[in-house]
Amino acid sequence: MVSTIEKINKQEFQNDLLNWFKEEQRDLPWRKDQDPYKVWVSEIMLQQTRVDTVIPYFNRFIEKFPTIEALADADEESVLKAWEGLGYYSRVRNLQAAVREVKENYNSKVPNTPEEIKSLKGVGPYTAGAILSIAYGVPEPAVDGNVMRVFSRILTIWDDIAKASSRKVFEQAVRELISHDNPSFFNQALMELGALICTPTSPACLLCPVREHCQAFEEGVQNELPVKTKKKSMKHIELIAAVLKDQEGKYLIHKRPSDGLLANLWEFPNVEKSQLVKPKDVLHDFLKKDFQVNIQLEKESLTTIPHVFSHLTWNIDVYSGEILGQVEQKEDLKLVTKEELTQYAFPVSHQKMWKAYQEMVRA
DSSP, X not given: OHHHHHTSOHHHHHHHHHHHHHHHOOOOGGGSSOOHHHHHHHHHHHTTSOHHHHHHHHHHHHHHSOSHHHHHHSOHHHHHXXXXXXXXXXXXXXXXXXXXXXXXXXXTOOOOSHHHHHTSTTOOHHHHHHHHHHHHOOOOOOOOHHHHHHHHHHTTOOSOTTSTTHHHHHHHHHHHHOOSSXXXXXXXXXXXXXXXXXXXXXXXXXXXTTGGGOXXXXXXXXXXXXXXXXXXXXXXXXXXXXXXXXTTSOEEEEEOOSSSTTTTOEEOOEEEOOSSSOHHHHHHHHHHHHHOOEEEEOSSOSEEEEEEOSSEEEEEEEEEEEEESOOOOBTTEXXXXXXXXXXXXXXXXXXXXXXXXXXXXXX
């Protein structure tokens, strides 16, 4: 790789990239200033989520939690509710835990050294590099998928970007080429280039500001890079769930465990199907055994909801039904009104269940 870097005129590469970014950068709310807290929030939101999706979430989140102190002092329920729909909820739980560390240990000022910032919960090398370079002007690499794709083509790096060990190769490449005069724009420009021009398929090479420096374009192998092995096959889970109402018109909701998938989010009762027992009987037995709740389900399901995670898929048959008798409410089991329901954070799949139920009621 060293030999390929040596082929590049470092100063010209930096100039071409930075000049393009100054002219073409998107108007994004987290670019209004260089507040390290806002940069931090945006980078956590942007992990595995599209920019267009993040913008309204970011604006609402910052309006509700405008400072380190505001987020540190907030209760988790309100934070999860503000994050509702973005997915990967461990990200925001880690963010709040780290923000509390900053409030307690750094007088509410985001650290500006690699060692300190990487010690915060949930802050990996990419997030640390993004905050340090964008907010503080520190020439640290911020290597995400976009940057690896761009540099794999510019420098014809054939290392498999799906392997964790490859990140070091790209971090070293960025360290050698990063602008020390403007590391903020340099890193943002690489991300922007990967998002808008040097895309995963059909890169727009003729529009690329650094095409003259790109060795993959020169060799005609831009569509073969980056090298990325496919993920292992997905796990598929079949579930049955129900929106259940009692005689007073209240709905039964359940809080997920405090660790694992979708931790601490609320949901409508659901259980994995069995090949040996009828689905409706599985749900009935589950509620009776685990929560001492008796139910009666409608004959036909409301809908079937597929939901895809990074490592598994859910296929959920959704029913409506009635609660027979009393419910002993607990910390993780509540009966709530239709209005109260909006105060709790639900996974996207369960938001879809509620929407389908409301449409059925109105029909």
